[in-house]
Amino acid sequence: MRRRIASICLNTGLLAVSAVTIFPFVWMLMSSFKNADEIASVDQHLLPRVWTLANYRSIQEHFDVVRLFGNSLLLSVAITGIAVYTSLLGGYVFGKYRFRGRGPLFALVLATMMIPWAVVLIPRYTMFTGAGLQDSYASIIIPAAISSFGIFLMRQSMDNVPDEVLEAARIDGASELYIFHRIVAPLSVNAISALAIFQFLWVWEDYLWPYLMLTTPSKQVLAVGLTTFSGQYSTDYGGLFAATTVSIIPVVIVYVIFQKRFVAGAASAAVKG
Amino acid sequence: MTTTESAQPVAASVRPPAGSRRTPAAHGERPLRLVVVTTVTVAILALVAWPIVAALLGSLHDWNPLNGTYRWVGTANYRRLFADPVFWTSSVNTVVFMAGAIIGRVVLGMALAYAVHSSLTRVRTLHRTLLYLPTVTPLVAVAYVWRLMYNPQFGAVNSILGLDVNWLYDSRFALPAVMVMTIWKDFGFGVILYLAGLYALPADVLEAAQVDGAGAWARFRRVIWPMLRPTTLFVVVTSMIGYLQAFVQVFVLTDGGPGDSTSLLPYLIYQQAFVKYNFGYASAAAFVLFVATAALTVLSFRAQRGPWRGKAQ
Numbered sequence: 001m002r003r004r005i006a007s008i009c010l011n012t013g014l015l016a017v018s019a020v021t022i023f024p025f026v027w028m029l030m031s032s033f034k035n036a037d038e039i040a041s042v043d044q045h046l047l048p049r050v051w052t053l054a055n056y057r058s059i060q061e062h063f064d065v066v067r068l069f070g071n072s073l074l075l076s077v078a079i080t081g082i083a084v085y086t087s088l089l090g091g092y093v094f095g096k097y098r099f100r101g102r103g104p105l106f107a108l109v110l111a112t113m114m115i116p117w118a119v120v121l122i123p124r125y126t127m128f129t130g131a132g133l134q135d136s137y138a139s140i141i142i143p144a145a146i147s148s149f150g151i152f153l154m155r156q157s158m159d160n161v162p163d164e165v166l167e168a169a170r171i172d173g174a175s176e177l178y179i180f181h182r183i184v185a186p187l188s189v190n191a192i193s194a195l196a197i198f199q200f201l202w203v204w205e206d207y208l209w210p211y212l213m214l215t216t217p218s219k220q221v222l223a224v225g226l227t228t229f230s231g232q233y234s235t236d237y238g239g240l241f242a243a244t245t246v247s248i249i250p251v252v253i254v255y256v257i258f259q260k261r262f263v264a265g266a267a268s269a270a271v272k273g
Numbered sequence: 274m275t276t277t278e279s280a281q282p283v284a285a286s287v288r289p290p291a292g293s294r295r296t297p298a299a300h301g302e303r304p305l306r307l308v309v310v311t312t313v314t315v316a317i318l319a320l321v322a323w324p325i326v327a328a329l330l331g332s333l334h335d336w337n338p339l340n341g342t343y344r345w346v347g348t349a350n351y352r353r354l355f356a357d358p359v360f361w362t363s364s365v366n367t368v369v370f371m372a373g374a375i376i377g378r379v380v381l382g383m384a385l386a387y388a389v390h391s392s393l394t395r396v397r398t399l400h401r402t403l404l405y406l407p408t409v410t411p412l413v414a415v416a417y418v419w420r421l422m423y424n425p426q427f428g429a430v431n432s433i434l435g436l437d438v439n440w441l442y443d444s445r446f447a448l449p450a451v452m453v454m455t456i457w458k459d460f461g462f463g464v465i466l467y468l469a470g471l472y473a474l475p476a477d478v479l480e481a482a483q484v485d486g487a488g489a490w491a492r493f494r495r496v497i498w499p500m501l502r503p504t505t506l507f508v509v510v511t512s513m514i515g516y517l518q519a520f521v522q523v524f525v526l527t528d529g530g531p532g533d534s535t536s537l538l539p540y541l542i543y544q545q546a547f548v549k550y551n552f553g554y555a556s557a558a559a560f561v562l563f564v565a566t567a568a569l570t571v572l573s574f575r576a577q578r579g580p581w582r583g584k585a586q
Contacts, residue, residue, distance in 0.1 A: 018403040093309040118559040123327035176301045205411030223413040247414040267469030
């Protein structure tokens with residue numbers, strides 16, 4: 001009996017914490033459908049009394065949110081594809097090949113994860129502007145094309161690829177690239193999905209670098225558009241609710257669909273580390 | 274895998290003894306290895322190593338890319354930095370912010386992971402999904418949600434708590450408000466890692482403790498906490514590196530204000546570099562941050578080897 005009560009208390013408590021955790025999302029979503037009077041009202045209710053899409057129409061008029069959404073999507077998908085591929089390749093070479101200098105070089109890869117962005121930001125900024133890459137997507141893609149974290153995560157997952165299978169394939173005369181694409185990649189699908197979601201989120205939320213590099217407003221990404229919009233129309237709270245909803249919802253959907261693999265991927269980075 | 278079946282025993286017999294540094298089948302590896310090693314090396318040199326050297330050099334110069342100034346000034350930037358009250362305020366803020374956010378992440382992460390672990394199997398996935406949700410949403414966007422939540426007029430925080438506080442414009446509350454937002458955003462990562470740690474615990478140890486009549490608290494204090502030390506170290510070190518670099522939440526919520534009450538070191542660096550165009554001064558501050566990060570990371574790993582490690586391993 002005592003255990004039953006304890007269990008009920010525990011589960012109710014957890015439910016309350018989960019509710020508090022997602023409350024900001026619910027509040028944002030509901031507020032994005034309220035009209036200006038209701039948003040500014042002192043007497044607040046969670047559900048809108050009058051549902052309206054005016055806020056969503058207003059952000060599209062003020063800044064081309066569809067365009068910026070497309071830019072973010074394009075960059076996120078492209079960088080995720082490139083970074084996952086290079087990470088898998090790096091993870092394979094560092095995880096399965098034995099060669100001189102492997103240890104020190106991998107340690108160096110790990111060490112770069114600890115470098116604060118603030119240190120490399122200014123020199124990178126002068127390098128990329130000096131090379132005439134400002135306002136080009138190359139400036140966004142190049143620094144993200146190789147990921148230390150990705151190589152690290154993929155190397156961890158190489159334990160799932162048995163050496164015997166690789167040896168057998170080699171004896172059968174398979175080329176290294178064939179082995180990589182047909183054996184290593186399919187066996188790493190969990191790690192690939194985890195890294196893909198992480199990477200997608202990082203590009204999607206990256207703010208400062210695109211803000212510094214992209215100067216043409218129509219080329220800009222959604223995260224930067226959000227801050228620009230907020231600065232220019234700082235009293236259009238309804239618009240801000242709608243704009244943040246637009247920039248959060250896609251990520252939430254991707255997360256909810258893939259959450260199992262994502263959680264496993266996040267955990268594996270630490271447990272085996 | 275039918276074609277490899279006959280080959281496998283042969284492969285096993287030619288396999289070098291365990292611990293050998295030679296690879297089983299070296300043919301064909303070389304080109305791929307060469308490409309990967311070269312690319313990684315070039316990327317590290319160009320995008321990390323050289324920028325660090327350039328930042329160090331830049332910190333010794335009066336450097337303004339707007340008008341092309343790049344003049345040697347020795348340690349003047351560092352002397353100015355250490356005499357700057359904003360630098361000291363930002364440093365103290367950074368330490369307070371980091372400590373608060375890490376404690377929040379560890380305490381909430383471990384407590385909630387323990388609760389989820391002991392909860393009904395049916396709802397476990399639901400809780401895990403919901404608690405991790407803020408962690409996987411874009412920081413810029415959720416920072417805006419919180420800015421609106423903190424709004425003194427219509428924000429949910431005041432409505433729910435029945436208070437009348439201007440959270441982000443009152444220097445007493447602004448830094449705690451930024452910290453609360455950050456803890457909300459990030460505690461889910463702690464939950465996931467501690468959950469993974471709890472699942473990895475040998476079940477018989479917990480059962481034995483239960484059979485011996487240890488209460489919930491004793492089990493936690495004597496068994497779970499010590500055995501989760503490696504996870505705690507991982508959470509603390511990654512959080513430290515992350516929170517020393519926190520920028521977006523300050524940029525969106527407070528712009529470092531009111532006064533300098535929420536200015537963190539990365540915000541100071543950004544301001545000096547890209548608002549005031551003092552690249553040399555900003556580089557000096559960035560380099561101090563770099564040294565502090567490296568020192569704290571090394572210290573944490575030292576601590577793990579020392580008394581931290583305990584009986585866990």
